[in-house]
Amino acid sequence: MPALHAEGIYKSYESGQTFVQALTNVCLSVHAGTMVALLGPSGSGKSTLVKALGLVSPPDNGRIWIEDQLVVDGANVFGDLRHVRRKKLGFVFQRANLIPFLTAKQNVQIAGDIADTPNPGTRADELLRYLEVGHRAGSFPRELSGGEQQRVAVARALANSPALVLADEPTAALDGTRGRSVMELFRRVAREQNAAVLVVTHDHRTLDLFDELHEMEDGRLKPRGGDSH
């Protein structure tokens, strides 16, 4: 069973007086230990798909399994989506989005705390060391560089040992070198933490690091190389 399996995902919304069909019959699977890229031009529906798969804005139709749990079936949601997010999902964004009044360690620890992870403080220390920012544990986000902030954000996404990490353009705010370094980090996370990682990216220079590539166009998913659908 893949860590994420989605089929027949539809999503529409109204923008002013315009009806937008954002997603049409999207099917996607991401397996544990793999890193999958989601490519496509602006407005193609990538972020909408991430919101739908991340259970932040559930689809109008379609089915989503996280590991072996069916969480969305058509208009029905099963169980508390917030609970599923808390236990099984990790998020990384274009900006690190760290909470400014918490230190690096606290930013990671709070995610473990919310997910009821055992010893969230120890786990935070381990993750920060693992992502090579252990020495900045006591620093506030304003004291960290962009790259360091993004590493802390990745650590936060891993605090609950998620089955699936969703990353929405995580390198967009970084230069080429730092961007590649973060993508390598995701690959390491996928391999060593056995997590499924789905990354929305525009950065074609790092595509060699991905196991699968998918391209979105007008709300539809097109296979592009590798083992993609």
Added chain:
Amino acid sequence: MNLALADIRSNVRRFIATSLGVGLLFTVVLAMAGIYGGLVDDATMLERSAMAPLWVVQRDSRGPFADQSRIDPSVVARVWAVPGVARARGLTFQVVQRRASDRELRFALVGLDWPEDDGRAFNVVAGRGLGQAKGELVVDASLGLAVGTALTLAGEEFRVVGQLHQLLGPGGEPVVLSTMKDAQLIFDYAAPDARSMERERRLERLRVTELASMAPSIEGLLADPAWSPPALPSAPINAVLVNPFDSVSFREIQAKLSGWEDVTVLTNQEQEQILLEGTVDKPKRQLALFSIILIVTSSILISALIYTTTLDKLHDIAMLKLLGASSARIAGMVLQQAWLMGVLGYALAITLGHFAFPHFPRRIVLNDTAFVGVGVLVLVVSTLASLVAVKFALRVDPARALEG
């Protein structure tokens, strides 16, 4: 991990500054409660200190403090003769303002039925009670007259022989105890100018009557500054304080005395009720209204700050929700900040009050009930003030965290 504390630590100056403002408002709320407590305590203190369950006063009057009550001193002996009465003593009460030894003194002058009552029961903390029929005073310490101080009052020499601790009249004036005779002397005293004017008026009245021509010596007598009309054998008193024997119910004595046509018998509870309804009612309502305005102001202040700090954290709250934080955790963060602000403000109010209230011109009386009551009010105000922010925080869409 406590998010509220972490957030406060990052904005500690703003938090402390606002808590200071809130604390000052709570200090005034506490002062209002204390002034009310002081009014109530002052109004009933003298009545309570007299330690008499029954007060015999002029028929249909409202007692010696709230009304003019004048009864003949012979009532004391008549009451004492009632079976079951262990003790009966007269009392006079007037608020007077006199110049004494170059100082303007305003006090509640209580005339005691000496030697039956020497004033020691009124909690004399220094010196002694009244030891002789004339020329001695026991005064409240707030008048600033030490034991042994000699002063001239009503043209007579008096000596302070004892000091009382915080014994005030129903209007908040410090109490001065004297014998009833001395009290009458002080109260009736008129200045030389006033006496000369009174003499002139008496002469004018005489001259318009036939009596002036029929008995010319009368005019000479009235014009003589050394002469004054003969006093009545005994001046009226204001009340008789009655204590029954332990074995006798005061209700029994009250029932017996109620049959007398010239007096009304009040229990000390009735006396307190009269004093509270009369002297405290309006100030109480005024203080209550003032307190309500202050509490509303405090609520708005806390509410505004908590709301703006919550607005500042919009993205962080969305992030926490995206991570799966429960509504209770989000609401708790907002509520705890409001509570902390309230508690810090209240602690400041208590501390400030501790140092400032003793210097207030009116007595501030705060008992445990008032402290707990205002404390509970602070928590309620803080909770209500944070409700708008909590509602707002709970409505934040976690998708906002994805918007960068």
